[in-house]
Amino acid sequence: MIRYLQNHEAMKPNHVKLFENYLRELNLFQEEEIQFISEKSTFRKFKKSEYFVEKGNKCSDFIFVTKGIFRSFFGLKPTSVITFGFTFERNFLTSLSSYITEEESEENIQAIEDSEALVLSKSDLFQLESQYPGWNKFLKIYSEKQFFRMEKIIRRIYQEDAETRYMNLIQTQPHYFQRLPLSYIASYLGITQRHRSRIRKGIMIKEKGVLTRGKAAIKILD
DSSP states (O other), X not given: OHHHHHHHHHTSOHHHHHHHHHHHHHTXXXXXXXXXXXXXXXXXXXXXXXXXXXXXXXXXXXXEEEESOEEEEEOSSGGGOEEEEEEOSSEEEOOHHHHHHOSBOSSEEEESSSEEXXXXXXXXXXXXXXXXXXXXXXXXXXXXXXXXXXHHHHHHHHHSOHHHXXXXXXXXXXXXXXXXXXXHHHHHHTOOHHHHHHHHHHHHHHHHHHHHHHHHXXXXXX
């Protein structure tokens, strides 16, 4: 029996193993719950620029990202787009307000590179909620995190200048600059591409000045 279970586990696709291990790490679910959630999930691939949620449509699914990146934003015209979040691998994602209220979504969620995810439908999650307590706990935690994230974004935009926002992002989320288009980063920071370039140039000039002064000080000491 043990050997059968081991073989069964070994035969699972990597994206399923990733998903189940993530659920175990949360310490919210019993193994029976994890297997239920895993068995109810369906695998889906997203092409670059494909939408998971588009404004005006209802969102009735959660996804767990196993590969790639998704961008959450308001607006559709390039001049009016406001990016407010990025979701990387090993994270859940949904249009929360639409999922809860069952109304049309005001946001867009789009894959910014070829991506893969496990999809959980609302009907299956309702069944999960009625049978197991773990999902209710997870949904509460997820909702709270989304609320605090949006609060932080609003506070950052109104209380910090553009250069401070740029520097803080470099320090706290350096992987953004490795994996995301600079135009999306600018939108996330609430600035234009040109403004971002000016900030970057200004920072480089400051760093060069500090380096020059440092060399001069060393020369005087010598």
